[in-house]
Amino acid sequence: MKKLNFKVKMPSLRVQKSIGIDLGTANTLVYNKQREEIVLNEPSVVAVDKETKKVLAVGQEAKEMLGKTPDHIIAVRPLSEGVIADYDITEAMIKYFIKKIFGKMNFMLPEVMICVPIEVTGVEKRAVLEAAISAGAKRAYLIEEARAAALGSGIDISAPEGNMIVDIGGGSTDIAVISLGGTVVSTSIRTAGNNFDEDIIKYIKKTHNLLIGEKTAEQIKIQVGTALPLEEEEIMTIKGRDLMTGLPKPITITSSEVLEAIEDSLMQIVMSVKHVLEKTPPELAADIVDKGIVMAGGGSLIRNFPELISKHTHLQVKLAEDPLVSVVIGAGIALDKIDVLRKIEKAER
Numbered sequence: 001m002k003k004l005n006f007k008v009k010m011p012s013l014r015v016q017k018s019i020g021i022d023l024g025t026a027n028t029l030v031y032n033k034q035r036e037e038i039v040l041n042e043p044s045v046v047a048v049d050k051e052t053k054k055v056l057a058v059g060q061e062a063k064e065m066l067g068k069t070p071d072h073i074i075a076v077r078p079l080s081e082g083v084i085a086d087y088d089i090t091e092a093m094i095k096y097f098i099k100k101i102f103g104k105m106n107f108m109l110p111e112v113m114i115c116v117p118i119e120v121t122g123v124e125k126r127a128v129l130e131a132a133i134s135a136g137a138k139r140a141y142l143i144e145e146a147r148a149a150a151l152g153s154g155i156d157i158s159a160p161e162g163n164m165i166v167d168i169g170g171g172s173t174d175i176a177v178i179s180l181g182g183t184v185v186s187t188s189i190r191t192a193g194n195n196f197d198e199d200i201i202k203y204i205k206k207t208h209n210l211l212i213g214e215k216t217a218e219q220i221k222i223q224v225g226t227a228l229p230l231e232e233e234e235i236m237t238i239k240g241r242d243l244m245t246g247l248p249k250p251i252t253i254t255s256s257e258v259l260e261a262i263e264d265s266l267m268q269i270v271m272s273v274k275h276v277l278e279k280t281p282p283e284l285a286a287d288i289v290d291k292g293i294v295m296a297g298g299g300s301l302i303r304n305f306p307e308l309i310s311k312h313t314h315l316q317v318k319l320a321e322d323p324l325v326s327v328v329i330g331a332g333i334a335l336d337k338i339d340v341l342r343k344i345e346k347a348e349r
């Protein structure tokens, strides 16, 4: 009798357990590549005991403790303005999130691709890689947010063609021209989504004598914010504290006022885009003329922002399909492209 020879195909650990992490200033996102879904989206906040330096809570739980803790507990954002402000706490946060997803199953270790801003230093890169390894990753890689955003926006970055991506996060804007898997020209500025909120707070204080909080400023930006004048003015009623009387007071604010408030910050980003274009080699610049610029990151969601950049560069500008998640999805995709991605930092167990 013919012997049947069954071959059992073992699922590859790499495919099973690969994750991409977007270490954002505001939120940390984790993408499970096999499940093709975002499995974690939590605030990048850690609550620490000031005296013992012990981590007490991470993510949503830590954020909820903000402003409600006794004096010896502080809630920290380990990443600020898109860079790592505190390594130890960043490490604790990465470990916590990896453990939260995978539990204590140490025998199934993930391969991790972590996104970092372009300007992170060598020491910071090592710190992030080591944090991932000591959290249980078998292999850890780093990729810049801009390259990940390009991948997550559906751009084939391995082609010998110039692609320009403008990734506007909360704390930093990363602008890069990518070709053949590598970054050819790039810049990173500390003007991004959160600056618009600060601009709105300052403007309302100056022109309406009203003090508003960050949350209200963000709502104003999202609801009536625009990068170009609107044909039909929009208004929004907001509440704050009157600086003259000290009492709560409602006012209405218009879209053109918001534009006036955020215009300088918008233009700083536009000027940086132009600066990167000026430094782009001619052949790649020609590709960008054909293909246009892609915008990603939550900060790019301000109404008419692509149109504003287009107006000043005379190029086509489009938004990524889902700007808030393109970086983390790109990190997942990058795990399949390690061979074509140039200059990928790596650490192994």
Ligand SMILES: Nc1ncnc2c1ncn2[C@@H]1O[C@H](COP(=O)(O)OP(=O)(O)OP(=O)(O)O)[C@@H](O)[C@H]1O
Pocket: 022, 023, 024, 025, 026, 027, 081, 082, 145, 168, 169, 170, 171, 172, 173, 192, 193, 194, 218, 221, 222, 297, 298, 299, 300, 301, 302, 303, 323, 324
């Ligand atoms: N609909 C919207 N309109 C305008 N701004 C928005 C909108 N949604 C989110 N944002 C802004 O996007 C920013 C956060 O973007 P994102 O989550 O991409 O940043 P991040 O990854 O945390 O930051 P970074 O990349 O700087 O570390 C915040 O400033 C937020 O207010």
